[in-house]
Amino acid sequence: MSEAPTTPRAVFLSYAREDSDAARRLxxxxxxxxxxxxxxxxxxxxxxxxxxxxRSQIRTCTLCVPVISAATQARGEGxxxxxxxxxxxxxxxxxxxxxxxMPVVIDETRENEATVPEEFxxxxxxxxxxxxxxxxxxxxxxxxLEKPRARASEASRTPAPEAGAAQARSNAHFWIAGALVAVGxxxxxxxxxxxxxxxxAAAPASAAPAANDKSIAVLPFTNMSDDKDSGFFADGIxxxxxxxxxxxxxxxxxxxxSVMPYRTTSKSxxxxxxxxxxxxxLEGSVxxxxxxxxxxxxxxxxxxxxxxxxxxxxxxxxxxxxxxxxLSQQIAGALQTALSPEEKVLIAHRPTEKSEAYELFLRxxxxxxxxxNTLAALNEREALVKRVVEIDPNYxxxxxxxxxxxxxxxxxxxxxxxxxxxxxxxxxxxxxxLGPGLxxxxxxxxxxLYYGERDYLGAFGQYERxxxxxxxxxxxxxxxxxxxxxxxxxxxAIANLRRxxxxxxxxxxxxxxxxxxxxxxxxxxxxxxxxxxxxxxxPEDTQEAFALAAAPFIIRASTAEADQFLAHLPPxxxxxxxxxxxxxxxxxxKGDWAEAVRLDKLLPFYDGxxxxxxxxxxxxxxxxxxxxxxxxxxxxxxxxxxxxRRRLAQEPDNWALLLYGTGYALILGRDEEALRLxxxxxxxxxxxxxxxxxxVCSLVLAYAHSWTGHKDEAIEELRHLFRVPVTNSFNxxxxxANPFFTPLHGDPRFEALLAxxxxxxxxx
Numbered sequence: 001m002s003e004a005p006t007t008p009r010a011v012f013l014s015y016a017r018e019d020s021d022a023a024r025r026l027x028x029x030x031x032x033x034x035x036x037x038x039x040x041x042x043x044x045x046x047x048x049x050x051x052x053x054x055r056s057q058i059r060t061c062t063l064c065v066p067v068i069s070a071a072t073q074a075r076g077e078g079x080x081x082x083x084x085x086x087x088x089x090x091x092x093x094x095x096x097x098x099x100x101x102m103p104v105v106i107d108e109t110r111e112n113e114a115t116v117p118e119e120f121x122x123x124x125x126x127x128x129x130x131x132x133x134x135x136x137x138x139x140x141x142x143x144x145l146e147k148p149r150a151r152a153s154e155a156s157r158t159p160a161p162e163a164g165a166a167q168a169r170s171n172a173h174f175w176i177a178g179a180l181v182a183v184g185x186x187x188x189x190x191x192x193x194x195x196x197x198x199x200x201a202a203a204p205a206s207a208a209p210a211a212n213d214k215s216i217a218v219l220p221f222t223n224m225s226d227d228k229d230s231g232f233f234a235d236g237i238x239x240x241x242x243x244x245x246x247x248x249x250x251x252x253x254x255x256x257x258s259v260m261p262y263r264t265t266s267k268s269x270x271x272x273x274x275x276x277x278x279x280x281x282l283e284g285s286v287x288x289x290x291x292x293x294x295x296x297x298x299x300x301x302x303x304x305x306x307x308x309x310x311x312x313x314x315x316x317x318x319x320x321x322x323x324x325x326x327l328s329q330q331i332a333g334a335l336q337t338a339l340s341p342e343e344k345v346l347i348a349h350r351p352t353e354k355s356e357a358y359e360l361f362l363r364x365x366x367x368x369x370x371x372x373n374t375l376a377a378l379n380e381r382e383a384l385v386k387r388v389v390e391i392d393p394n395y396x397x398x399x400x401x402x403x404x405x406x407x408x409x410x411x412x413x414x415x416x417x418x419x420x421x422x423x424x425x426x427x428x429x430x431x432x433x434l435g436p437g438l439x440x441x442x443x444x445x446x447x448x449l450y451y452g453e454r455d456y457l458g459a460f461g462q463y464e465r466x467x468x469x470x471x472x473x474x475x476x477x478x479x480x481x482x483x484x485x486x487x488x489x490x491x492x493a494i495a496n497l498r499r500x501x502x503x504x505x506x507x508x509x510x511x512x513x514x515x516x517x518x519x520x521x522x523x524x525x526x527x528x529x530x531x532x533x534x535x536x537x538x539p540e541d542t543q544e545a546f547a548l549a550a551a552p553f554i555i556r557a558s559t560a561e562a563d564q565f566l567a568h569l570p571p572x573x574x575x576x577x578x579x580x581x582x583x584x585x586x587x588x589x590k591g592d593w594a595e596a597v598r599l600d601k602l603l604p605f606y607d608g609x610x611x612x613x614x615x616x617x618x619x620x621x622x623x624x625x626x627x628x629x630x631x632x633x634x635x636x637x638x639x640x641x642x643x644x645r646r647r648l649a650q651e652p653d654n655w656a657l658l659l660y661g662t663g664y665a666l667i668l669g670r671d672e673e674a675l676r677l678x679x680x681x682x683x684x685x686x687x688x689x690x691x692x693x694x695x696v697c698s699l700v701l702a703y704a705h706s707w708t709g710h711k712d713e714a715i716e717e718l719r720h721l722f723r724v725p726v727t728n729s730f731n732x733x734x735x736x737a738n739p740f741f742t743p744l745h746g747d748p749r750f751e752a753l754l755a756x757x758x759x760x761x762x763x764x
Contacts, residue, residue, distance in 0.1 A: 217282070254277075
């Protein structure tokens with residue numbers, strides 16, 4: 001018998017009826033990426049016609065994906081077993097090495113215990129809790145569908161990221177945004193990863209994906225208003241229109257961060273489209289005068305420079321949402337795209353009827369876009385959004401944004417008071433009551449669950465909803481990577497974060513997350529490559545350029561590159577407050593304590609990012625301590641240790657405060673207090689709960705053990721920390737200069753840790 005013809009891009013899902021939800025979730029995700037999926041969606045009907053249909057599909061599909069679970073294990077009989085048998089029979093007619101079977105396990109069922117055909121055990125299995133696929137699995141499926149006959153047998157066994165114990169314990173795959181808290185030279189130096197990406201100032205350096213018929217880049221709208229300070233308003237209109245277009249499932253819309261570099265470009269439309277990998281460019285302008293607003297837009301087909309659509313809207317300011325909705329609907333019509341009822345409702349939604357509230361909301365968003373999530377930015381955003389909800393108590397998205405802001409205070413330890421937590425909970429409850437189905441509110445709820453509750457599984461569920469509404473949004477991959485990182489699934493985190501940078505190469509925030517993850521995993525070569533690419537996105541960012549210059553110190557203890565970089569800074573930069581702060585950071589990092597003390601005297605406090613003074617004073621104390629002047633260190637502490645104590649009395653489970661309390665107690669000679677606080681921090685935030693911040697707590701406990709003479713315990717903590725990623729200043733060269741480990745100098749076990757090449761080698 002000749003082989004039945006296969007259908008390109010067709011995948012057959014075989015599953016037990018108990019696993020129908022997981023199968024549907026897997027099918028929906030694959031279909032969102034253009035994969036044709038065959039599976040019965042009517043609870044496994046019976047009958048001869050139905051049986052023949054299933055047999056035909058198995059015999060003509062390109063890939064067969066059996067879903068294996070506790071349900072299939074428990075059932076000795078079931079139609080899915082007949083499907084498996086038919087699939088195995090078909091394999092007998094296939095050439096060796098043709099990829100056909102791709103078993104998926106949706107729970108903790110083990111391969112060596114699974115009751116499956118022997119042929120299933122000869123190919124690589126993929127673990128997907130609850131049937132949620134990873135981007136790399138989708139890519140593997142797509143690649144197998146496109147070139148099914150060209151792959152060798154080994155290729156069909158290419159492993160997906162190993163689930164491991166951490167994945168078995170949790171189904172969470174996503175995170176909206178994150179913050180890496182690195183504890184100074186000793187405890188905290190903030191490395192902030194914003195939920196919203198930072199502004200960029202250069203064209204993407206990576207190759208853009210190929211354009212498709214309905215791919216669009218919305219260039220920054222020109223501010224035509226007489227009041228040039230109202231640029232935030234034009235930017236807000238631009239971002240809202242971009243968001244509206246992204247609601248259309250058939251569109252692929254390039255992110256805001258990738259289009260912002262083209263605000264003042266002289267490049268042609270065709271060149272911009274080629275760089276961004278899109279077929280269409282939308283240009284526009286905003287002119288605001290009193291209570292009137294004029295918005296213009298023109299859609300251009302890049303290949304031919306043809307104007308497909310153009311429109312100007314002159315309305316009252318109160319009808320700005322009507323303009324946005326009409327523009328989105330008319331573009332969909334111009335591209336012959338039928339909007340679903342759900343898309344029409346979301347696009348037509350009017351978040352507020354109060355123009356003053358909307359303007360303040362845009363101002364708060366502008367602060368976020370410009371300043372990220374620094375403490376200074378949080379304070380300014382909170383004040384603005386509080387005014388918004390006072391003006392319009394029914395503004396659901398504003399309540400969601402307020403919940404997100406309040407949760408960030410809690411997450412980063414700025415304020416974990418019960419009052420702050422209650423405000424966050426009240427804000428998100430209000431948002432969910434006012435707009436439970438709005439994407440902005442769902443996003444805010446996911447942020448609240450993650451930041452306010454550290455409920456990664458709950459946040460994942462909300463992002464799963466968003467992924468269905470925004471199937472072409474690269475933030476889906478980014479969020480998967482960030483959640484995987486928090487859960488300790490580092491290979492999966494690396495793969496997903498890399499994929500996010502590929503889908504949106506101009507997004508500096510995605511690049512930052514990816515680079516920091518590579519650094520924590522000691523993937524130094526990859527880190528340098530990505531850090532250099534990120535510099536292309538942020539050419540004016542001195543901190544990013546310095547991070548690349550400092551990489552040789554982390555890798556091989558070379559200080560020459562960073563020294564040379566700082567020596568060539570223009571005097572106006574080097575002697576500015578931010579420049580002095582950067583030079584001071586480097587002096588501390590490399591152990592030049594005399595220079596660090598000198599710079600501390602020049603700049604006792606740097607308030608550029610709003611960092612609290614007890615944090616900065618603590619870093620100054622460490623500098624003096626390391627320079628050998630313990631009396632000066634204790635004097636520099638001043639009243640800050642008592643401030644931390646008072647706050648801990650109100651926030652006893654604030655892990656960040658516990659770490660600062662530990663550090664101050666060590667400086668003041670309160671050994672028992674230091675050990676008690678450090679141990680409590682580890683109890684509050686163990687690595688099993690948070691694989692990013694948990695190791696920071698473990699590191700501070702190692703400081704406390706070392707400084708108080710518990711050398712055995714300190715060595716054991718360090719041995720463990722060298723085996724896991726630590727996304728802060730933790731490497732063999734930094735430890736050699738770290739003053740808290742001075743008591744371990746000369747201990748052969750400590751020296752062996754520093755000398756062991758494995759402790760500076762990649763972890764994954």
